[in-house]
Amino acid sequence: MAAEHSPASEAADPSATAATKEEVVTGDEDQYLWERRHRVLERTIISSLYHRKRERFFGFWDRAASALALIAGSAAFSELLPEPEQKALAGAAVAVVSLPGLVFGWGESSRRHASLAARFKGLEADIEGQGERDFDEGNVNSWERQIRILETEEPPVLSTLVEQVQYEVALSKWTPDSGESAPVPVVWWKRRLMHWIDLGASAPPRK
Secondary structure, three states: OOOOOOHHHHHHOHHHHHHHHHHHHHHHHHHHHHHHHHHHHHHHHHHHHHHHHHHHHHHHHHHHHHHHHHHHHHHHOOOOOOOHHHHHHHHHHHHHHHHHHHHHOHHHHHHHHHHHHHHHHHHHHHHHHHOOOOOOHHHHHHHHHHHHHHHOOOOOOOHHHHHHHHHHHHHHHOOHHHOOOOOOOOOHHHHHHOOOOOOOOOOOOOO
16 A cells, blocks of 8 residues: 655655655646747748738739730730721720739739748748757747737738638648547638638637
């Protein structure tokens, strides 16, 4: 039979009691820092993927507008359109396809999101490079500070697109034998509009 634990035994060996309490405190602190590290790392992953999607979206429309303007402009000065009315129509088409890119700054927006994605990815690399055992509260505080600084440079966030990114990240971690329910995808019609308008989030926001 195991010996009973009594106040007398604690008084006889106070160092053992102190050591036990210290282990509990240390364990709680390690868990606290680990959870903070996990949240920070996930934020950088989501932010990087979000800005990559925005970069590709704006880049596609910028290239599409440039290609259409080039085709229409070439047609306007070619023999394929002999009539003046046809040439005028082609010139108008150039203006129509070029105007949205100038107004909304598709090319500039694509480069802006590319820069933000790269910087968030760099921060992710720094976190991973520090390792899962050799980080402390100072490291976590520094990572969170860098995220806040980057967030001040972000344009307004589209909630539904964030929700889609969160879904993709969660799905990449989920396995059928995990015992957890599969992540719920964003409804199809929201996915079609998520780059154009902010439809609001049906999941907790990223920030």
